[in-house]
Amino acid sequence: MSSKHPSAQKNTGVLKEKSPTSRLPAWVFFWAVVVFIIYGSLFPFDFQAIPAPFDRFLDEWHLFQNIPDVLDNFLLFVPLGIALHACFSSLRARIIASFFSILILAFGIQLVQLYLPSRTASLSDAFWNTVGMGVGLLIAARVWRALQKRLIHADTAAPQQDYFPMLLVLCWFFYESFPFVPTLDIGLLREHVKSAVFAPPFELMRLSQHWLAATLAGCAALKVHGLRPRRLNLMVIGAAAIFMEVFVAYGSLRRETLLGISLGLCTAYGLEIGLKNQARHAIFWLALSTYLLTIFTPYRAQPWDASFTFTPFSNLLWHGITKDIPPVAFETLAIGIMMWSGSLRAGRKQSFLTIWVVGILALLSLLEVLRVFFVGYHGDTTPLIVALVLSPFALSASTAMIQDEDQVVLPASTAQAERENTTTHLTPSPQTSDSHLRVEASIPLNSATAASHWRWLLGSSLTLTLALWILLHLPGIPYNLKKIFGDQILLGASIFSLVLLWLGMAPWWLAQTIIRRNAQKRHILLWIPLALLAMALISLGLLYFATPEIMLNKIIGAPDLYRRVVTEDYWGDVWRLRFSVLPQALVETLESSLRYCALYSLFMIPLTLAALALPKTNRLARLIGYSLFLAPFWYAAKLVVIDNAITDNLVELIAPNGNLFLFAIIILLALHASLMAEHLYRARTYLKPGLMSLAMLPLSWYLLNQGIDTLIVKDGLVFSGIQFILGENRTAPISEISLFIRWCLLYTSAVAVIVMGMLLAMRIFPAASLSKRRRRSKIKHSSTSNNSLAAE
Structure with a gap:
């Protein structure tokens, strides 16, 4: 077998063509990390006109003065190192990108914190940011290699990615985890989890809300072409949500929240496995039931005055009340799932999807009238604006269905190469005499060996x-x-x-x-x-x-x-x-x-x-x-x-x-x-x-x-x-x-x-x-x- 392809592997008995790998997911991950670093470092954005003295930044030299703060700054930049390793292939590019990342995101943000009275600009924080990014660069190769086995790639026969379910899962995280600023301060965490430990009265309504939201998010996550088998998608988002619930010390941690998340994700997996293609009906009715909770209850703490405001997000825009963001995210999730459920119909045409989205918009308008004139709660245009924003995503939803469980079909060229690679090849080594043969490994052992090392x-x-x-x-x-x-x-x-x-x-x-x-x-x-x-x-x-x-x-x-x-x-x-x-x-x-x-x-x-x-x-x-x-x-x-x-x-x-x-x-x-x-x-x-x-x-x-x-x-x-x-x-x-x-x-x-x-x-x-x-x-x-x- 011979090949003149420049990317052919010369040191093995089988010559493979190296398929090009898109770096788009890596860049998306990079910018997501950058946004999170800026957001987490500058929250709650209470800037003042006159900055603190620059000497305060230089005086904070003690590296281990506050261990929770050290861990926060270290862990915050580890994903940045992983993202830089994935975005750039050469060592020189990684070094240059790392230098500017530290200059802007570590030292630059610390200097911006001089304008925030609620933050302390510290040179030691910039040091631990640098260390965290360095560790991320060191472990990035192993992290991406581990994900390589679980990700569904573009060179397989998996259907085209549908980004609308990913957006809906993100809405669920806004509902559960806002404001996304975790802490490792023991005192804050102790107060945060106290309500879960000392067990206040059990609220069935709170459990229902989190169960419904987790069920809808789980159904969307199962349609994301991310990890295989599909249940790993649920395990990852569930672990992330529970982690954020525990370590984001805003509000109180409740048993109902943790139990609702766990039950909801299990319900989503049961619906997908039990109903298969008919799950779209259950998904729609669950989403409608979720939205009706916001109609018949003062979910956004709206007054009972039977009036209407044409300004969307009025509390946030007028008064800067960020606590309204999770309820809006809850409504957005329900509205988005109702629209998305129409794209799950097998053999549907684009005209059907258009009619479906228009019907959802009409239903939301009718329900808003019901909220104001029959139930008597205050209404506004927020749900309608959210629906209009989500409509383009719903209309462009992919018609492809995800592969069942672990079955991912390989292209013919890849499958042929894998079949050929099952044979052990013995080739003469140029460094040895003809009587000695060099053994070429037919199956890569790096991943298994790395897993064995971690287990040890x-x-x-x-x-x-x-x-x-x-x-x-x-x-x-x-x-x-x-x-x-x-x-x-x-x-x-x-x-x-x-x-x-x-x-x-x-x-x-x-x-x-x-x-x-x-x-x-x-x-x-x-x-x-x-x-x-x-x-x-x-x-x-x-x-x-x-x-x-x-x-x-x-x-x-x-x-x-x-x-x-x-x-x-x-x-x-x-x-x-x-x-x-x-x-x-x-x-x-x-x-x-x-x-x-x-x-x-x-x-x-x-x-x-x-x-x-x-x-x-x-x-x-x-x-x-x-x-x-x-x-x-x-x-x-x-x-x-x-x-x-x-x-x-x-x-x-x-x-x-x-x-x-x-x-x-x-x-x-x-x-x-x-x-x-x-x-x-x-x-x-x-x-x-x-x-x-x-x-x-x-x-x-x-x-x-x-x-x-x-x-x-x-x-x-x-x-x-x-x-x-x-x-x-x-x-x-x-x-x-x-x-x-x-x-x-x-x-x-x-x-x-x-x-x-x-x-x-x-x-x-x-x-x-x-x-x-x-x-x-x-x-x-x-x-x-x-x-x-x-x-x-």
Whole structure:
């Protein structure tokens, strides 16, 4: 088989033509994200003529002063990064677009917030916006690859997209989720959900309204050519609506709302499955019933005066009352569904659809007369204007019906290529001799592998979270450990589990990057310290979300350098003058970050060297070379953490000349964890690692006793350092055997956590030396399969 198409794939046994992919959905998503960012950042648009001082923007330097605000700003820009990755194909275009996006949407909007008295312009907010967009760019490829499997594309035989149902679903979101500004402020959320927890009287009318609206929106969502199978459309919009109900802290959260949304979406799916093509009749009558609720009840809080206003949206235009938007969205949804139901008739003609839309307009006029002259409520032209706006969408509605469930018909060319791709091809590799054959994968494994990685990460995180939660509820644990997560034990434990996994993942990734770049003859010595710094900062960022700052300061010490330099002339007059012009919050943040990075490097460097020692090729030369290179950084970290510690919480526990013994424990831990991870990854027997662990326990216990002071006098109390670390408190001593058992559990847990992280990293970044046996197995299996096919 041959082809001269320029987009043919050269490295596989099958040559596919690469179908062009429209970027229109990506641009639609991009502009939707931009509009949401502007709207969410400037709401409620209460501008004032005189802006706040520009210094207020520069003074807000503290990156972790308000954790809910940090999460808001970070998460707000993650979709922007995903959208930029989808809209632009080249790296240069993405960098330029990212620069202008940050300049306009992050810094620009923060400066505009100086004109909003209800907003606080902050430089730290712009920083977290930038970080969020960067994370979005990094994860975009995986996100779009995951959606690739579920989206119904233009290169399939799916019918042409009908955008009218998408508009109706958007109206439902306006009804349920306006004003679309979520919050992570714990106080606001607590007040918001209180009405759902304390269960006020159950309102059947409220349940009916939300059930009807969700049913209509669900019926429209099932006709959107979005995800397959179709029920995923309902799951996505349902999850989004419930999320917005909980986290948009306007009004009160009610049980009736959540229950109505869930029941309504289930009803929509039941109607579609049970009635199929006849569902249009039920959809119309449900929409009419929904609209009649607004006729016979003061749904928009209109007065009972039997009068009529010709100005549409009068409360919004005259008085700026935005609370009328959800009721109008409710009416718009009902009117739109009534019009749209006519397009669901099989075999209908355009003339029928025109007559149908005109009939709906006449019906709405009649019902408005009924509202004013028979029921007696105040009426206006709002429903008629809404109907006139929706009429063009209804008249242009697509006649095509969506494919049933998972069945998506592929074009002939694509189907033929897929059939050909089911055969395993063996082609000679230009890098090898003719006696060696290169195996070309017939089925792409990237998506399945990525899903497996996420499952491993989620499973490991849940396991560690559960273990931490159980540990913190056990009696007799150290009193400082009980307070490590403050009041948010479950949230803190879940985030801290990622910190623990990262302690094993980061060294392996760094070691494999070093090995690969060395093989490519690239110079990376200057890059290694920056990588160590970045990995420590990632861990610090997670810790700030997991533990209260006061607990972190007990380990690394509260920042005090600014006070010492400015008020005590710690470094002389020159440095005092230089520090006095800097924001104190900035200096304290940098100091805390530096001290934590130094502490983290004491563990990170030995773990990286241990991972570098695993491959046998040039092991000794590689280990000696990088040990000599990283030794000065390790010594510098020791100077910051121990010799120039700002708190004595750790230093007072170290025995005279005990540093070497404690460093030996760290090196022992690194070697033990690395060897265990490699052994388990190769799926060998568990006898050897078990015996190795049994030997390490007494050795580490001996080193601990030599490194920790056995007699400490503080605050009138005399206690042992090991007693303080492993015991419940200073005043309740426990036996030596109990201390040894506790140390064995602590050491084993530390090894297990690092091994879990390394095993996860090995699956994501496999080493060549660890995957040779698997690669040979795949070649052998492929050769066997090829022989079987030839025999057939």
